[in-house]
Amino acid sequence: MSPMLAAAPAVDPGDTAWMLVATALVLMMTPALGLFYAGLVRSKNVLNTFMMSVGALGVVTVAWALIGYSLAFDTGNGFIGGLHYAFLRHVGFAPRAGTAIPHLLFMAYGATFCIITAALVSGAVVERMRYGTFLIFMVLWSVLIYPVLAHQVWGGGWLNQLGTLDFAGGVPVEMASGFSALAAAMVVRARKDYGRYALLPHNAVYVLLGAGLLWFGWFGFNGGSAYGIGKPGILAFVNTLLAPACTLVVWILLDLMRDRRATAIGAATAIVVGCVGITPAGGYVSPIWAMVLGALAALPSYAIIVWRPRTRLDETLDVLAAHGAAGLTGIVFIGLVAQRSWNGVADGLLYGDAAQLLWQVVAVLAAPAYAFAGTFVILKVLGLALPLRATEREEALGMDVVEHGEEAYTTGEGAILVAPDAPAGADAQFARL
Amino acid sequence: MPGNEGAQELVKLIIGIVRPEKANDVLEALYRADVRGVSMSRVQGHGGELDRVETYRGVRVKMELAEKVRFEIAVSDDFVEPTIQALCEGGQTGEVGDGKIFVVGLEQAVRIRTGETDHQAVTPLDR
Numbered sequence A: 001m002s003p004m005l006a007a008a009p010a011v012d013p014g015d016t017a018w019m020l021v022a023t024a025l026v027l028m029m030t031p032a033l034g035l036f037y038a039g040l041v042r043s044k045n046v047l048n049t050f051m052m053s054v055g056a057l058g059v060v061t062v063a064w065a066l067i068g069y070s071l072a073f074d075t076g077n078g079f080i081g082g083l084h085y086a087f088l089r090h091v092g093f094a095p096r097a098g099t100a101i102p103h104l105l106f107m108a109y110g111a112t113f114c115i116i117t118a119a120l121v122s123g124a125v126v127e128r129m130r131y132g133t134f135l136i137f138m139v140l141w142s143v144l145i146y147p148v149l150a151h152q153v154w155g156g157g158w159l160n161q162l163g164t165l166d167f168a169g170g171v172p173v174e175m176a177s178g179f180s181a182l183a184a185a186m187v188v189r190a191r192k193d194y195g196r197y198a199l200l201p202h203n204a205v206y207v208l209l210g211a212g213l214l215w216f217g218w219f220g221f222n223g224g225s226a227y228g229i230g231k232p233g234i235l236a237f238v239n240t241l242l243a244p245a246c247t248l249v250v251w252i253l254l255d256l257m258r259d260r261r262a263t264a265i266g267a268a269t270a271i272v273v274g275c276v277g278i279t280p281a282g283g284y285v286s287p288i289w290a291m292v293l294g295a296l297a298a299l300p301s302y303a304i305i306v307w308r309p310r311t312r313l314d315e316t317l318d319v320l321a322a323h324g325a326a327g328l329t330g331i332v333f334i335g336l337v338a339q340r341s342w343n344g345v346a347d348g349l350l351y352g353d354a355a356q357l358l359w360q361v362v363a364v365l366a367a368p369a370y371a372f373a374g375t376f377v378i379l380k381v382l383g384l385a386l387p388l389r390a391t392e393r394e395e396a397l398g399m400d401v402v403e404h405g406e407e408a409y410t411t412g413e414g415a416i417l418v419a420p421d422a423p424a425g426a427d428a429q430f431a432r433l
Numbered sequence B: 001m002p003g004n005e006g007a008q009e010l011v012k013l014i015i016g017i018v019r020p021e022k023a024n025d026v027l028e029a030l031y032r033a034d035v036r037g038v039s040m041s042r043v044q045g046h047g048g049e050l051d052r053v054e055t056y057r058g059v060r061v062k063m064e065l066a067e068k069v070r071f072e073i074a075v076s077d078d079f080v081e082p083t084i085q086a087l088c089e090g091g092q093t094g095e096v097g098d099g100k101i102f103v104v105g106l107e108q109a110v111r112i113r114t115g116e117t118d119h120q121a122v123t124p125l126d127r
Helices: A013-040 A043-073 A103-124 A131-144 A146-153 A158-162 A170-188 A204-223 A231-259 A264-281 A287-310 A319-337 A354-385 A392-397 A399-404 B020-032 B077-091
Strands: A415-417 B011-018 B039-045 B052-056 B059-063 B066-076 B099-105
Touching (some): A013 A043, A013 A103, A013 A264, A043 A103, A043 A131, A043 A146, A043 A399, A103 A131, A103 A146, A103 A170, A103 A319, A131 A146, A131 A354, A131 A399, A146 A158, A158 A354, A170 A264, A170 A354, A204 A231, A204 A264, A231 A264, A264 A287, A264 A319, A319 A354, A392 A399, A392 B020, B011 B020, B011 B077, B020 B039, B020 B066, B020 B077, B077 B099
Antiparallel strands (some): A415 B059, B011 B066, B011 B099, B039 B066
């Protein structure tokens, strides 16, 4: 054990060990999301789609370390945190207030949340948005949107003071990404062939594997959100097993009722929806209520997924349905069935405290409004300076070749080495070997 | 030309090689032209367009072969023009790399299910 850790007696080794693992689990969710999304797009856009998530691992982590963490978790005011922790000053081995884990680890755990949340928004704009512009968007979003909402509900902001409960991110992660995705789809607008041709997922196996890895990582996401191995963390961990299982069962039944066939992509979506639904409520509701929540969370998300493609709204990978709607369901559910005997914090309406439901509903009104408006403005302003989307010609060719100069499924046949010192471009000199 | 001299009409095979991203447009145009019997395959080819330069693990390569979609359509004589029309209409972007159409004579066509030949073999039942 390092001398510095020993010098901070309030750090709990058990909590810290679990949070180190949980941080790594949540980090893995971002490439898992990339895989999930990559399977849902056409083969000519698979790398671009995956790279939007991979890009978040880079740019969002940097933004979080430099300023985002401070804006979220420094004291500040009711709206946003201050700059005391900017550039990771004053973030060391001593335990973070309210936890028994090193402050540095607390910061890293929070980073993994911000990363995946920014990456989630990409689902609304895949197959057409310019990669460079999207990276800049993610930086702005993870400074101006995520930390603000995280501060408000977790970092001592106004929702936090009001008494809104959000265990693992129904507000800053799920509703924020869902409603930001809605705004992004409206600003960037539909793909050129949307509504004219069926634009189908190219690999359902990626989608299933991505969903499986997301579920696995979600045990760290929810199970780690109590920052330790106490009862709330255990409850959230187990509820992360129970709720998505119920969502999966209900989704399969809905599929069977609608079309007599249980679809693979539907099942993968159900896993995500169930994990999202239990995210805000994980450590606050009993296991049985978590199962009911999982079952109920399927309904609004399923309805939106059936309805949305009939509109002109090309919110391509249904972030609003899977994250916005299910996150909202979970946040409201806390207000109904939270149980002090399980969570030690608060009761919901059914257990005698109607006020809790009110605080939950306030968050449901405020957070989506901020996320939607903020994202709308960021993208509109960004669109004045940079092209938001590829040209029609490039969109037809595929974003992989256009934005990355690579193809996911190239055979390599007919490829000729270009002399290493030749300049890039179609008219470059090349050597035939 | 009404291909009615002699007992049987002439049958032609039309091969259209188009951009993969225009395949749906071509299918739609063919459908509108009442052309129903179509085979389609993914091919790689080179037709004089500029090569794409891609980079893999730092190695820069020129992709000589471009992905194309190849349509094969056997039609009786009076459908040759509409089919060519549809391929052009659906496949055209105006830029190098739009593809080619080849028309070749067919010696014989047989519908396996019924044994019908030539004109009958390439004419859908509902016509």
